[in-house]
Amino acid sequence: MTPSEQLDATFIALADPTRRAILARLMGGEASVNELAEPFSISQPAVSKHLKILERAGLVSRSADGTRRPVKIEAGPMKEAADWLEKYRRFWEQSYKRLDALLEILQTPVNQSEKPTPTKRSDKDA
Amino acid sequence: MTPSEQLDATFIALADPTRRAILARLMGGEASVNELAEPFSISQPAVSKHLKILERAGLVSRSADGTRRPVKIEAGPMKEAADWLEKYRRFWEQSYKRLDALLEILQTPVNQSEKPTPTKRSDKDA
DNA sequence: GTGTTATAGAACGATTTGGTTATGAACTGG
């Protein structure tokens, strides 16, 4: 899986409220499929499908334990997604800094700065 | 739009490599639709659709300028998504700490705890 | 064994996505 495909799978997995709720639930510890299905008022096969999408992204793992398949949260891919977003956090922080700088410049008395559009006025003035 | 729907829209928007590339391109400054379409070898209407999804998530904004509709990146929703992921970053950092603590506990002489699978470790270690 | 429980999978349907081409609307410039 390429890094881009990994990001695809992770963001797709996070783009559903049921799956985010499943992850939130799993932060409290492992859970079986039926335990996960109960509070969501959706059928068990629907939860199995969500788990497959989460598994595809590497966000959860399962361990066979008899008939149970306890689901456990995995952090790795989420960190990659967070790192990706971090790049943009830096960008918009820079933007705010640039905006601050611009506001400061706009408050200084602007007398003789550069002309934005140097229209070729040749004979009338200057 | 509820916060959950906002997160849905944001993660959906980020779950496509073309849209992530568009955002990356926009970090270099505003761009017109055709400028965005060119490097991706997809049609202009396809880019318009991607922009609509990005706009729905509030990740980009457009300003009417004649026939041009320059596209600009917006930081707000991305920050919300990053904050959401941050919660999980804290979780897995805690997990690592708990793992460290567990490993430490496991190295202390365990005498009388419950044993689910009492492997025959009778006299050597402990 | 039989029966129950836990889970996966097949089959189906409605909706959404991501792409296309063709067309229409709005502004620009001669």
Next chain:
DNA sequence: CCAGTTCATAACCAAATCGTTCTATAACAC
């Protein structure tokens, strides 16, 4: 006014999502 540019929209298609119900598998309990 006419022509060209920029962009959005409509119509369409293939594939994926998200849900359902029904069934099959696998392990446990009796």
